[in-house]
Amino acid sequence: MHAIVPSRLIERKRDGAALSSGEWQAIIQGYVAETIPDYQMAALAMAVVFQGMAEEELAALTEAMLASGKRLDLTGIGKPVVDKHSIGGVGDKTSLLLAPMLAATGLAVPMISGRGLGHTGGTLDKLEAIPGMRTDLSLEEAVAQLRTLGVVMMGQTPEIVPADKRLYALRDVTGTVESIPLISASIMSKKLAEGLDALVLDIKTGSGAFITDPEQSLTLAKTMIAIGESHHCHTVALLTAMDRPLGHACGNALETEEAIMGLSGSGPSDLMEVTYALGVEMLIAAGAERDRPTAQHRLEQVVESGAAKTMLATLIDAQGGAAGVVEDPSLLPRAPRAVPYLAHRGGVVAEIAPRTIGHAIVELGGGRRTTEDEIDPSVGFVLTAKPGDSVHEGQTLGTIHAQDEEGVRIGVAALDEAITILDAGQATPLVTHRVTLEGVERLQC
């Protein structure tokens, strides 16, 4: 470990210099060992917000964070190891479809996910809507399950990138979350700890995404790809639309149910389009398929044959959950009130604002204001109307799922605000860009 003077490194970063690999290593080691206090790390993080990081610096920071903890040791597993990561959206339940689908094709999927915070949902919360389902697996349990089943869906363990756990909590209260290099190092260090051969990133764009500027989304994608590739993890990103919720269901149990429908062959078309687009990239990035049509066909096969749904049931069972939900979704918690929401006027659905929907779920009790909040998995919305759909006055656009009349009122008010119907309008594309180390490919305009 280099002997460093933290204040000098902060000054150099402040003045625009790039710190060396050894310096970043010493900083992260010192931070975890608590020889570098929070106040120095906070000042350094703010300097990074303003000065950014050179590509090699970022690779070094990610490596140092990765080295602060343990990795999944999947040596000799004999299959490609692949995962996908989304930077957060509303109604995005693609992880619940992709993990079993990819595992059913014979790949290993070590999916370590997070909880919802703010207006966006989290995979762990959706999984935990299944009665009995455990997501707090230890690293040893995870490795064992991956070797037998080929798939695990779980939360972060204390052994994985402890530096990120501390740094993320610090950034959250020091105005240093909004930094593409720091976001990238945080996500990628955790993903690389999974020991991946390939990673597909789902970068959400549009009003409901954390990053609303498409240029910034592209920069984030390129930054994360550079880190992944420099760590021998083949990394590809798709930019997908988050200017509307994905699929119909928004809310934890409702989304889990919709994911099961998807695995049964009856998912909403927009959800399935994004799911297949990501799944195809996962198969190709992992080297399991060479061309898109074959990859797509292989994924459709595991859905049609029921293999993917069976894989989900096996996964749920292995993690202590009620596997029966896969055949009988009514085993999932249901809110006592389910009230249709009707169109105020005829026309074309021009907008369904995801942030408004996401915040309403929090208000209904289905999301968190702080990380300590308990959530109600049953509440939310099922919005069958999509942007671009022609509707007539009084037509049912969706259903509000709430605990009581007050919840219904909150839901109605939210949908009144979120849904805009105009005389004309059209749907915009779902998957817009594909980003690799080689460059950006524009898919749909």
Add this chain to the structure above:
Amino acid sequence: MHAIVPSRLIERKRDGAALSSGEWQAIIQGYVAETIPDYQMAALAMAVVFQGMAEEELAALTEAMLASGKRLDLTGIGKPVVDKHSIGGVGDKTSLLLAPMLAATGLAVPMISGRGLGHTGGTLDKLEAIPGMRTDLSLEEAVAQLRTLGVVMMGQTPEIVPADKRLYALRDVTGTVESIPLISASIMSKKLAEGLDALVLDIKTGSGAFITDPEQSLTLAKTMIAIGESHHCHTVALLTAMDRPLGHACGNALETEEAIMGLSGSGPSDLMEVTYALGVEMLIAAGAERDRPTAQHRLEQVVESGAAKTMLATLIDAQGGAAGVVEDPSLLPRAPRAVPYLAHRGGVVAEIAPRTIGHAIVELGGGRRTTEDEIDPSVGFVLTAKPGDSVHEGQTLGTIHAQDEEGVRIGVAALDEAITILDAGQATPLVTHRVTLEGVERLQC
């Protein structure tokens, strides 16, 4: 007090917004009460380094810092209260001359000073070279002495701007010292706590100053003046040369001796020029005189009459020191070795680098590396040659004062490095700019 969410304020400052007066008040109150932790303050300070502060913000921050502690209550003292502050140099003993001179003219001078750090000296260290001299007066002692004597020279007390004490220590280790607004708020809050009617700032410029860029020096001057004037303290700044040491003596006891010589009418001409320039501004800013020649004459009078020297003796006696030093400077500590330093060649003295001299004093034991270091007041240099002087080979340029042969070697090596003799050269002006709320007046080029 406003209810604030510190992380939101950090984000707004990061994004370039100006925080309100109430918000700065809540931040400083929270910081002193420790409800706002160091890591949030460090991130905020770094955001200020990059985004700066609007003038009203800075006035509000200074006011909030001032409000964190007590002020000198000089109500009814019946004379103008005035001080001067220098941002640090080498050989600068003007405070030791000005406090007794101004007090002798009938003004009140509550001079709260600091210690040397880095390559620059500090007034407290020079005073403490006088045997028995106390500088750790309480606020009550200070007020009592000001009311009887009209002058006090002391260190900061814990009651004065406690927010600055904590914030300065934090900035020192988080790369957030170099911020003109934060430097200004730190200095001005402490000076305003003295209850001043007028303040004269001595902004050092040139290679030996903390700020070497003249444009930055002007910005600092204007920033501090704006704060002072907004707090009803008439504030004027002079920009003075720190591309050479001021006067001949560099080192604590040697400088105190030179200050006594100055009060006896035999100080080096450059020292006296800067001293009178600052003193004239102090008399005029305090409203005690209207024009420069009269002000200058009044100051010369208190020197010629011996009144200023007597005032220094009275001040030393009041603070427990050996007042006899004023008549017999040999009572000051003297280093055992005093060795002349000779010119290597003939020519004109082109440069005497103040930083090199300052760092050598630290190496000789006469300055601090950390705030805990004990210092040896006796060591240093007396450099009788000045830039612009014609010298012949072998001429004595000055004397090295050291504890032993090793110290002499350090001193010789430092002077070899610091002093440049060329074929030709000329002295540059000492007092270059006068800055007031109205603007900048260029005095000498």
